[in-house]
Amino acid sequence: MKRLGFASVPEQPHYWLADARAQACLIDVELTSKPDFEGLVRFDLEVKDGRIASIAPLGTAPAGAIDLEGGLIWPGFVDVHTHLDKGHIWPRSPNPDGSFRGAAGMTSADRSARWNAEDVRARMEFGLQCAYAQGTVAVRTHIDSHAPQGEISWPVFRALREAWAGRIDVQAASLMPMDFFAQPQGLRLADIVAESGGALGAVTRLSGGGHDALPVEFHGLLELLFRLAMERGLDLDLHVDESGDLGATALVEIAHMATRLGFKGRIQCGHCCSLAVQTDDYIAATMRVVADAGISVVSLPMCNMYLQERTPGRTPRWRGVTLLHELKGAGIEVSIASDNCRDPFYAYGDHDMLEVMTQATRIAHLDHPFGDWPLAFSAVPAEVMGLEGRGRLKAGAPADLVLLSARFMSEMLARNQADRIVLRNGKPIGTSLPDYRTLDQFVGHGA
The missing domain is CATH 2.30.40.10 (Urease, subunit C, domain 1)
Structure with missing residues (x-):
């Protein structure tokens, strides 16, 4: 007992x-x-x-x-957006200033120097052990897949998925900047994802760039990404508009592309921070096309508050969190997840969805009344992951x-x-x- x-x-x-x-x-x-x-x-x-x-x-x-x-x-909780492969590198690669660019730079350097199969497996396994002990039954992790990392980390994911079967349902989505998909490695990665039963994922920015004004190549690269997924019957899981820049408007373009191409798979868009700084008219128009396209949104409040609008000597003026109440009110599926743990993108976290629920409730006012917000940590992400009955x-x-x-x-x-x-x-x-x-x-x- x-x-x-x-x-x-x-x-x-x-x-x-x-x-x-x-x-x-x-x-x-x-x-x-x-x-x-x-x-x-x-x-x-x-x-x-x-x-x-x-x-x-x-x-x-x-x-x-x-x-x-x-x-x-x-x-049991469902954590639909994590980064197990990045997890727990903070002691060896701390973010020098807590910024998004600092996080990206330190992670890139750490990945290039140290991410062999043994290292990735040990840290991913640690994260799964934490999640399991604290009540999580399903996890989707994004996998940094820049060449040659994809050839290293995806086999590790497949081995862990098998090892943890019956304890945690482990899914994966690829992660690399959009422009990499226009290179030979992009085609190869799409095949690896398909062979692994994953979701095709990317960050909707160019390599070395930020989530700001969309580059001229954006629409062509976005269509390429969609078509790679469609040819292989893959869902899409994207990092979108992770900034407070008014020019970061990828979300609405993703919705338009999905509708124009008649995309049949699931689309999840993560972060969508910049939506919170747009005009009311733009927000309303965006939410209409996102709802029509059947796109779901996942918010990562703890990580977004940590990174967004971080300026030395200045108190942040906004929370960095997308418009959860408005999106849900527009009929859009909304999940809330943990994101990064003890890496340059978030120095804290413990793969604990109860902590995520506690912090998200306080940050985004998911109370008075609580309503059906508890579904955002359980049934809604389970549906996104195709896990019936969870x-x-x-x-x-x-x-x-x-x-x-x-x-x-x-x-x-x-x-x-x-x-x-x-x-x-x-x-x-x-x-x-x-x-x-x-x-x-x-x-x-x-x-």
Whole structure:
């Protein structure tokens, strides 16, 4: 058994969790209890043979059930935008000034000098261990794929996906500047992605450039990227407009291109920061075409706040976060994810989606009411990743759950939930995090 303050979860095939709370939007059945002021409902949950057998009204559980005393239950989290291959290089390659250009330069130098298969695998494995212990069930990572790195890192991804099967669903998308796809390496990379079952991804800027005014080559390169994906039946997952520059308008052009070419795959656009500084008319027009094209947007609030508008001696005037409320209100699928961890693009992070939820709620005002924002960390990214049945609490789904002693959102968001219980197939797993010292042989310790 593992204790959660007051509750013990048995390692047996059949048991009940009594008096649980969860956000109503996460529950796939109608309960007699009504949501409270934080959107929470109370219920009992039955686990049998590794799956959720039933979700029943409060008081249904038989005598001897495990009493959660109103503690929160979450479905396993889905982290749809990460960079596991960059992770944890901060001790050996810190960002000199915290800027986007500083991050890009340090990462490029580190990649060229040190990213062999052993190094990449060790750091990616560390990130997956952290995510698993903290309740994440699915991850999509972007893979830096500049030649020759693509030939090194994609085999590592495939090996890790196999090794972690049954614990975390691991997906990948390529990552390199758009202009590289016009070179022979671009064609080769598209084939590697297709052979690996990945998504075709790029940053919508040129090599060495920033997310600012679109270059004259932009539309031709964007069409090339689309056609490479279409020829191979691949989805697209793009880094878009990651700046506060008014000239960064790739998002609307991606939507127009998708519509013009009749693109049938999924398109996810990450960041989209510059949308927040555009005029109201431009924002409305952009959101219309993005919604019509069926594009989903993923926001990375922690990383964006860290990088955007960083100027020495000057307090940032904006949060660097895209228009989450407006996009969702326009009918656009919105996810929220972790992005970078302990690398030049973000010095912090721990692959913990509860931290992401806590910070995003505070940063982007995803509260009062909480509404269905919890879906942005679970069911919506699961749908983007094509993972049916993930991200909700429903009968028949795997009992991959996160149990908290916190009873209310206010309690959960106020305190670190280090005492959480993580269930996989109904059984508690170890939640001890890997020691940073295990990476010292690869990244040093900063001393």
